[in-house]
Amino acid sequence: MKKLGLLVMLMLAMTACNDDEKEQAVNEVETKKIPKIEKQYGFILNDFEVIRDTIRSGDSFGYIMDQNGVDHGKVFEVSEKVKDTFNPARITAGKKYMILRAKDSAKTPQYFIYENDKINYTVVSIGDSIYAAKKKRPVTIKQREVSGVITSSLSEAMQAQGLSNLLVYELSNIYQWSIDFFKLQKGDQFKMVYQEKYIDDTIFAGIEKVDAAVFKHSDRPYYAFSYMTDSVSGQPSFYDEEAKALQSFFLKAPLNYSRISSRFTKRRFHPVQKRWKAHLGTDYAAPHGTPIVSTANGTVIASGYTSGNGNYVKVRHNGKYTTQYLHMSKRAVRNGQSVKQGDVIGYVGSTGLATGPHVCYRFWVNGKQVDPFRQNLPSAEHITDNLKDDYLNHIESIRAELDQIPYKSI
Template identity: 85%
Template structure:
């Protein structure tokens, strides 16, 4: 019996040792960390050899492919098959791209991914099945509230809170006919309810929309509410707390400018021709390539070039009003094309008789060239009487939300 008991004890000890060894082995497997799964553009990057780069000046699609080991015949085949979706001849310097290669000895390129912008990208399949597809990154919309106070400028007030300068553009655009942003006063206050776009919930991708705002300038509150009245165009406008349009029939300026470098005058010393002559336009200084927009709806009656005007566009808005935009580096519209207020018609340059980048904005009333700043220009259409009750019901909760946001003080 003693021998049997001793044998049982030895067997139990052996089993216990085996169990301990198994537990230790399981523990070691659990503790061994696997590489994190990396996903981008809908691909699991762990499955590929990944090349990330940026299009440089002088780069072209064929050269990029050649550097990655794609022969010229294959490049030609790809170009012919994907041009309707992705034009390889129009890749732009500064844009990011990625090449995914197979994890084989040849590291065969399988996909070329071109980032059109932060949200949109194009995937070009380079294998046996060649195709191109436009895709979007997942975007999350987040609602925000902000309050600020002016100490020196609107941009500094935004920067003080770590806010995007895009909000400066949004507020300037909303209030461009109500408030002169070059004459803001210290202590002026603003509040906004707006939405931001985020890629994959973390990467800021711009402003989606502004729902409502109030700007207290010289102690007077200017309310603004985004509201859609034209279901055909689908383009909302901003109205105040009395259902009056904040937008004018004409925009105050054809671009976001840094300064007015020369105003309308009957007598100005021309910096190129070196003589005194009338300057029947308003010059807005801005960096090369700044988008120039039509200040009102209309039809392009000229998109051309002359030695004096450089690249220019002329827009007829109705039988009474016509505008012209001079010295563009590039025109974006053609003669006969219909444009809406805010549509890009060209880009700031210095073509023609110009000493630096700017747009000369000219304005005609009944065929006579005038100073737009001295005109009593028509306002945009207010909300019609029969729609006001619906409008007031819509803005009521927005106004309450704005009013509950505390103003910031200096």
């Protein structure tokens, strides 16, 4: 009887093991039958054969399509139908793209997806229905706080905390009219309340905006609060705790320069023409390709080339003031275009009568060229009385939040 009992127990155990193995095998099969759904750019990628690549130097839309089996006639048809939304001639080397091909024997391309930047992309349908649509990836906004202290430079203070260099640009842009960042002192402190952009809640995509900041330079706190006064442009400006504008009507210089190589003078020996003549501008030496910005809001009244000026841009700011920027390697604006203070209008070069890379900055007052360093230039408009109470109420809570952030110390 004992032997019989042991035999029965052994058979039951073997049956249980077999059942477990069968159940495990069934689960594995079911798992394999249900692939993970992958979604991107609004498509279920599982439904297509996916090709991911990057635009290389010399690539064209036609070449990429040809490599994927799209004939020249279809490429021309697509280019003509989508050119108002997507210009195939302007694809840029370094940009990522994706091609979705049908899962058939011909593997016919159905969609071309071009990444304009981290957030914006363009979908070009190249199947039976031809169209192009500009779209955006989902973006999450997260509010952040930061506090830092200067030991050697602003960029090093940011890097010490693992922060984006974009914050260096933001702070420099806010305080460029009130703080000389070449003369920061060890122990200067700053605090910011700002917003970051994230794609799919995880991928950092840049700074959305700065709400408020305070920079303590030489023991004096410089407050800055973002506030919208121009509903037409939709661009906020920065004002201090007394509703005074931080910016000036004109920037001190049209670029970040290494030195002033030649000032405004009625008599200078020209390095190219080898003769004495007036130099009615200020030369700022800077590396080739350095961005040149408009020193104030205005309208481009000339964007062209002459043998003397090289590539140049001229901007009318109002009925009284006009500025001009000479010897550019490349112009970035067209005639008639509106520009804001700080907008890039070109890049440093040495075109025309120039011996090295620089920009010659010229300044007109009522049609007469003058030395901008000798002018009593207007400052930007402060917040008007009818908006002042609203502004002070607006900054009350954000200033309290800013003041509660502890300063970092060395």
